[in-house]
Every structure is written in structure tokens, then in C-alpha cells.
Amino acid sequence: MNIVARLGRGFLRANVQALDSTVRSLPHLANLLPVLPTTTLPETNRPVPLRTDDSEASCSNRETESLHKSSVEDLTWGVRQSEYGGRHRGQYSPETTRWMSSVPVSVDETEGSGQVERFQTEAVDPFSLVADELAQLGAKMRDMVATEVPKLAQAAEYFFRMGAEGKRFRPTVLLLMATAVSTSIPGSTLAAEAQSIRDRQRRIAEITEMIHVASLLHDDVLDSSDTRRGISSLNFLMGNKLAVLAGDFLLARASVALASLRNVEVIELLSRVLEHLVSGEIMQMTGEPEARCSFDYYIKKTYNKTASLIANSCKSVAILGGQPPDVAGLAYDYGRHLGLAFQIVDDLLDFVGTSLVLGKPALADLNQGIATAPVLFAAEEFPMMEDLIKRKFARSGDVEQALQWVQQSKGLERARELAAYHASQAVLAIERLPPPESQGAAQSRRALVDLTQRVLTRKK
Amino acid sequence: MNIVARLGRGFLRANVQALDSTVRSLPHLANLLPVLPTTTLPETNRPVPLRTDDSEASCSNRETESLHKSSVEDLTWGVRQSEYGGRHRGQYSPETTRWMSSVPVSVDETEGSGQVERFQTEAVDPFSLVADELAQLGAKMRDMVATEVPKLAQAAEYFFRMGAEGKRFRPTVLLLMATAVSTSIPGSTLAAEAQSIRDRQRRIAEITEMIHVASLLHDDVLDSSDTRRGISSLNFLMGNKLAVLAGDFLLARASVALASLRNVEVIELLSRVLEHLVSGEIMQMTGEPEARCSFDYYIKKTYNKTASLIANSCKSVAILGGQPPDVAGLAYDYGRHLGLAFQIVDDLLDFVGTSLVLGKPALADLNQGIATAPVLFAAEEFPMMEDLIKRKFARSGDVEQALQWVQQSKGLERARELAAYHASQAVLAIERLPPPESQGAAQSRRALVDLTQRVLTRKK
Numbered sequence: 001m002n003i004v005a006r007l008g009r010g011f012l013r014a015n016v017q018a019l020d021s022t023v024r025s026l027p028h029l030a031n032l033l034p035v036l037p038t039t040t041l042p043e044t045n046r047p048v049p050l051r052t053d054d055s056e057a058s059c060s061n062r063e064t065e066s067l068h069k070s071s072v073e074d075l076t077w078g079v080r081q082s083e084y085g086g087r088h089r090g091q092y093s094p095e096t097t098r099w100m101s102s103v104p105v106s107v108d109e110t111e112g113s114g115q116v117e118r119f120q121t122e123a124v125d126p127f128s129l130v131a132d133e134l135a136q137l138g139a140k141m142r143d144m145v146a147t148e149v150p151k152l153a154q155a156a157e158y159f160f161r162m163g164a165e166g167k168r169f170r171p172t173v174l175l176l177m178a179t180a181v182s183t184s185i186p187g188s189t190l191a192a193e194a195q196s197i198r199d200r201q202r203r204i205a206e207i208t209e210m211i212h213v214a215s216l217l218h219d220d221v222l223d224s225s226d227t228r229r230g231i232s233s234l235n236f237l238m239g240n241k242l243a244v245l246a247g248d249f250l251l252a253r254a255s256v257a258l259a260s261l262r263n264v265e266v267i268e269l270l271s272r273v274l275e276h277l278v279s280g281e282i283m284q285m286t287g288e289p290e291a292r293c294s295f296d297y298y299i300k301k302t303y304n305k306t307a308s309l310i311a312n313s314c315k316s317v318a319i320l321g322g323q324p325p326d327v328a329g330l331a332y333d334y335g336r337h338l339g340l341a342f343q344i345v346d347d348l349l350d351f352v353g354t355s356l357v358l359g360k361p362a363l364a365d366l367n368q369g370i371a372t373a374p375v376l377f378a379a380e381e382f383p384m385m386e387d388l389i390k391r392k393f394a395r396s397g398d399v400e401q402a403l404q405w406v407q408q409s410k411g412l413e414r415a416r417e418l419a420a421y422h423a424s425q426a427v428l429a430i431e432r433l434p435p436p437e438s439q440g441a442a443q444s445r446r447a448l449v450d451l452t453q454r455v456l457t458r459k460k
Numbered sequence: 461m462n463i464v465a466r467l468g469r470g471f472l473r474a475n476v477q478a479l480d481s482t483v484r485s486l487p488h489l490a491n492l493l494p495v496l497p498t499t500t501l502p503e504t505n506r507p508v509p510l511r512t513d514d515s516e517a518s519c520s521n522r523e524t525e526s527l528h529k530s531s532v533e534d535l536t537w538g539v540r541q542s543e544y545g546g547r548h549r550g551q552y553s554p555e556t557t558r559w560m561s562s563v564p565v566s567v568d569e570t571e572g573s574g575q576v577e578r579f580q581t582e583a584v585d586p587f588s589l590v591a592d593e594l595a596q597l598g599a600k601m602r603d604m605v606a607t608e609v610p611k612l613a614q615a616a617e618y619f620f621r622m623g624a625e626g627k628r629f630r631p632t633v634l635l636l637m638a639t640a641v642s643t644s645i646p647g648s649t650l651a652a653e654a655q656s657i658r659d660r661q662r663r664i665a666e667i668t669e670m671i672h673v674a675s676l677l678h679d680d681v682l683d684s685s686d687t688r689r690g691i692s693s694l695n696f697l698m699g700n701k702l703a704v705l706a707g708d709f710l711l712a713r714a715s716v717a718l719a720s721l722r723n724v725e726v727i728e729l730l731s732r733v734l735e736h737l738v739s740g741e742i743m744q745m746t747g748e749p750e751a752r753c754s755f756d757y758y759i760k761k762t763y764n765k766t767a768s769l770i771a772n773s774c775k776s777v778a779i780l781g782g783q784p785p786d787v788a789g790l791a792y793d794y795g796r797h798l799g800l801a802f803q804i805v806d807d808l809l810d811f812v813g814t815s816l817v818l819g820k821p822a823l824a825d826l827n828q829g830i831a832t833a834p835v836l837f838a839a840e841e842f843p844m845m846e847d848l849i850k851r852k853f854a855r856s857g858d859v860e861q862a863l864q865w866v867q868q869s870k871g872l873e874r875a876r877e878l879a880a881y882h883a884s885q886a887v888l889a890i891e892r893l894p895p896p897e898s899q900g901a902a903q904s905r906r907a908l909v910d911l912t913q914r915v916l917t918r919k920k
Contacts, residue, residue: 221681221704240681268716268722
């Protein structure tokens, strides 16, 4: 996707300086952005030719291109801004949000002339908004595994704890997204239809969690890691045999559940996710030395391994909700940027977390030979880092040297800025949705925005 | 499915004695068949209440029940008959086949009064009939893996050799089935449509082979076996990591290819197969001691692990060919019985093959604690076998003792009879198809029948 192209004149006027300085402070991005305007602004709303770090663009939704013509104004989340801004029209504040139709959907609408719907929302814990459904989902998954595969009962407990640890992040996002893009259906005869839609969207949340846990199980085999977030891995507890089998079981269940939705578009989207997950793992395991030094490669791998699942499941939820392609595209954008931010923070925490807080050994990536954002940024200041990256930190002292360079460089700071940039883009996607039709939709959007901040500030 | 119910008066008249004696020689079946007539024949074509070993009936196709009313006459493949019979009307002979409409589709048609189409077919190697398409399929799979996952190039060669060893049995069956149920489309404007149908059916063959190889790769991890049919396993060559990853890669590719068919019925069928494969593996790995002594359990496991894939892909080929449910049901029946026969022979060869001929260690199943048909039959003559089965032949001398009992009993002979029975049922399904519409269809049916014999007589 072409980010500047999607930001209209209004947004550019307000934010181009921050955008510019941030992007230029990210040389890997800046190299890709020769045409980024520094002082002059485009005079029209036509897309500005621009490439970004979105090398996985082919995976994203072309349908959103119609949105390139729209304008966004007064958005306070500049790309460098990792703190909340002030409180005025069209802005987001941490305590209270007022949603306004400051995002005309077509260029025919003049700025601010769109239909104005206002819903006041209070700050609320995103997880509590969907707590009941999450509990049901957790119980359902646990029962399924425990009942159908008695010998995997231990695994069921493991799945549950995985979910509890991660607060079932993905299902939470999906259930909130379902409400955020919901269209109110008046009349009692249509209540059944609304319930049916919600059931199908909930199934996407289940399928996504199954795919996620399956990939963790198979990663456990792949990584031979014996701990993950402080929980002894299933691999360690029960051996490779059951880890592979349990993963396959969940994937098979996910496939059946997906097929039962009988929506070919959604089936295609989530099948493609499976392919991305494997591609990401292959990229990480078997990448050529040069590729592993590339920021593009890192972002593409991160999209494949983490962001694709949440992006495409967000989009699937919108599609099942009967939303048009532009809204589905924004749901995809939110998930994609949130997923990238999430993973970049994860990569960061591997350097700054301690095994006590994080529940897993620090420097796990380096020890596995994997170079992430902080290392890649540090390599710009310490070019000899590339040699270490290419040999996967395999020589004695490599890990310690890499850590030292990361700490001596702006690597960690810039990785955090990159995560903040993607979080801000996720917020932008929510802001660009058509006006919410209900208090519930507004509240869920608020919660989705809150989640972007939680992703940035989490400590484990 | 209700086997006797599906055999009409004509078949019963000719074969009930052989059927009866065989089924009664299989006590596990006989116990399930209390109402099987011994000397009297049913006076009507109404289904005879009867349960068989088909404990996985719920997996099969209810739509075929309409066929229970039809009658089949003069079929020489009785359940004990593993050799070809004589050559007369409605029979199959090894040298030449004349397909006749001896299978009225509805009870309203009197015996033999249906439309008669005759195609003379010569004996032909089933594999040579589809050799070109098989070569393309093999090259396509090899290229796909080699191109997209360079580091798995070694695996690509492995996949290829797997296929060469096994002569790509599953794709062969599916391509033959596609022709066997093809309906001739006259006129040049429809040629493109016929080609499109064939392309989609070929894709099913590719998907099936991908799923099959993926399951072998993951089984390699599961079994920790280092050889399979004389080829060092990928697991052994490249480690568990790549075996899991390569399997996941193929599964993901299969999912994407399946979704791209955009046929929800076919997507559901093959998604269900994934679940069966995992269930079968779970049943084998984690079955309770009592269950592992059960013939029902063995057949259900065998359906899940082997027959479901070929059965449901045969059915999918028929569905994509635009065939009605009854024909799709017969395609399913053929695949299911062929798959069961194939696996029972495989289990048998584990006892009678040598590692020289078979290319894998004999008694692999016993050594892995798995009881198959020969052992279960032997246990009827040597009840102490059950103790060994329950403890998975884990004590010193157990494997040797089990082998001795198998050799001293009729275990091997009866396992071969059971395989022959399923082969005959596969032939029956082909015989019951509507008359072939072309020479090619008749020839492919002949080849499908030939395959049932090859399955029975193979030595490795």
C-alpha cells in the first residue's frame, strides 16, 4: 500500500513534517522514498507515487485504493508520536473519545461536510468488553481438545494457559472489530440474522486462535525451544510427536471450521495465511546471508509470520459482517499495522526484557541466529554487524558483541519508533472507517485504538 | 454403508453362499451380522438390515442410499474370490472387458432392460493411460518446492522419488476416475469447458498428492523412522525442523489450491480428510488397550489414515465433473474400498515382505506397538495375543511371539481375504456406474478395476 497516497491533503498539511522527519530518520525507509515531499505539499488529492516498507503489498487489498482519494484531517497521531496528543476536534484522547465523521469517504464531499454522528465513549479495558465471549471461546477450545483427544488433555491445559498469558489477544481484536464495523439492524425479525453474523464472526476468532496455537506448537518443534513465555513447551513436556500431532489437529479443525463458513473469499484469505506462516518460517530459517541483512526482508518475514494472520482475519470479520471492500480493506490495514507493531515490540523486548519479566530467555533471537529490527538499525551505525548477521551470530562472542552494538546505537530507540509508526497507522485505519452506527461500535473502536497503545507499552 | 442391502437379488442369488461363508469365517464381522441369511434369499429388493465393518459409515455418503434399491446381477467378484472369474455377460475378464448396462439405476427398470452401450476395452497398464498428466504433475510439484523453498530442494527430490516408488498411485486413481465418470460434451464450443473441468480435476490430484506427502513427512517425525520404502526419510536427512516445515508447506499449498477451486462442497470434503488423517494418527498413537484389540477400531483407524483421502478425493473429482450425488457416491465407494484393500495389504506385507523386497524393515508395525489385521485375526486363535497387543509388544520377546502366532494361525490368509473383499467391493462400485459414454471412459473403468487387482498382488 501507498501510505502517503492514502493520506489526503488535510492529513499531510498537519503531519507531513513529523512524517517526513521520522521516515528520514529511518534510513531503510528513506532510501525507498526518494519522492517524499519535505517542504512542499501536493496540490491535489491524487496519489503520490511512493514506495514504503510494504514489500508485501501484493498480499494486501487493492480494493482500498479507492480510498486514496479521500482526505484525512486533524489526526494527531503523527508517525513519531508514541504518546497521546491533545484533545480537540477529530483527535483521540486517552480519557474520552468523540468520534466524528472527519473522514469524508469521497472527494465529492467537502471537508467536514459529511454526516456527523457523535458517540461519547469512556476509556474501558478492551478485554473486558468481550470477556464473556472470550471465556466461551477458551472453554470451547479446551473442551474440544480434551474430549476428542484424551491423551492431549495436558495439551488442552497448555493451550488454555497460552491464551491466558497472551490474554487471547487475537480473538479480542477480532471480536472488537466485529462490533466496530457492525451495522445496526433494526427490527426483531432481523435479530436472528445479526446473531447469525456474530456467530460466524466468532468462528473466525476461534479459527484464528487455532491457527495461532498450531503455529506455536510447530514452531516449538522447529526451534527446539523448551520454554515459551515461562511455560514449559508442549514439545518439552510431551515430545515432538505430540507437538506435531496437536498442531496438525488444530490446523485440521481450523480447516473444517473454515470450510463450514462456506464463504469462498474468507476461505481463500485464511488459506493464504497458512501459506504466509510457513513462508515466514522458511524465510527465517533458510534466508540467504544477504537477505538476512535486509530491512525489507525483515518486514516481509514479520508480515508473514505475525501480521498476515491478524490482518486477514480482521478482513474476514468485516466481510462476514457484510461490509463493502473499502471497509474490509481498512480492517485489514488495522490488523496488518497492529500485527507489525506487535512483533517489532516483541523483537525489542527480546533485548530489553529480562527472563524474570518476560518469562523467556532474553536474546533468544540472537541465540537462534535471527536478526531483528534493533540489530538491523544498529548495523547502520556499526557496519561490521553485517558479518555477524550473515554468520548467524554463530562464533563465540558474536551474541555479546551484537548486544553491545545494539546498546551503543540508536537501534532500540528506532525500533520503538518503527513500532509506534505502525501503531499510528493502525489508528489511522480505524479513524478512516465510516462513522460508527452505534454506541457499541464507537466503544469498540475506542478499544481497538487503546490496544495499539497497549501493544506499544507492554513489558512482556 | 449396508453392503448386502446394496447388493440386489441377482447378486445375492449368485454369490450369497460365498459371501456367507466368507463373512462367517471372519468372526468379527459375523458377530455384527446376526441377520445374514444363510440358505434363504430375500424375496424383494428391499434393503436387508445389516451392519458390517463399516463403523466409519458416518463419514460416508448418505446420498448413495438411493442405490440400495438397485440390483446387480451376474457379478463374479464374490467376497472370497480373489481370482478373476469366467467370461460371460456382465462379468469382468482380465483380457477383455465389455461394459454393459447390467446395473439398472432404479427399481422401475427391469433387469437388463436398461440402455445398452458397449465398449470393448483391451487390457492396458493403468499408469500408462495417464502417464503424460502424471509426468506434468510430478514436474509441477518438484518445481514448486524447488523454486519457492530453495533450501528444500533436497526435499523436492525426495518427494519425486516417493512418487516414483509409489508410481503416484493416488493421482493415477483420480485421473482415471475423472475419465471414467466423464460425460461426453459434443461440439467445439464446449471443448473449453471440458478442458476447464479436467484442469480442476487435475488440481484435485495435485492437492491429494500434496496432502499425502505432507502426512508422510509428519508421520516421519511422529514415528522417528529413518527409512521409508528404502529411501532415507527427510526427517533423517534434514532433521525434524525441515520435515515439519516441508509438511506444513505442502499442507498450506494444498489449502490454497483447494480454496481456489471455489467449490464449497469439495473444500468441505477435503478439509474433513485432514481431520481424518490426524484422527487416524491419534487413534494409532493413543488408543486405549481395549480399543487396540478391536477390529472395528482397526478398520476405523485404517479408513481415517488411508482410505478417507482417496475416497473423498475420488468423490471430489466426480463432483467437479458435474456428476450427480449417486455417481459421486459410487466414486467415493470405489476409493474407500480400494484404500482399505491397499492398507490391509500393506499391513500384511509388513509380515511377509523382507526388507530387501519391501525396502523397509519387516515387522515395523509390531516394533512400533501397532496391531494390524493379521495380529487381530491371530488373536482369535491365540487369545493370549491380546495381552501383547495391550502392552504394545513392549516386553522382550513379544514381537517374536506375536509373529509366531500370526504364522501359526490363519491370520495372514484371512487378512488377505479381507483385502480381497474390499477390492471386490471397489469393483462393484465401478460396475454400478451408469453406462460409460465413451471408449475412454470404458477404458479408464477397466483400468480402475485392474488397479484393484494390482493392489492385491503387489509384493512391495
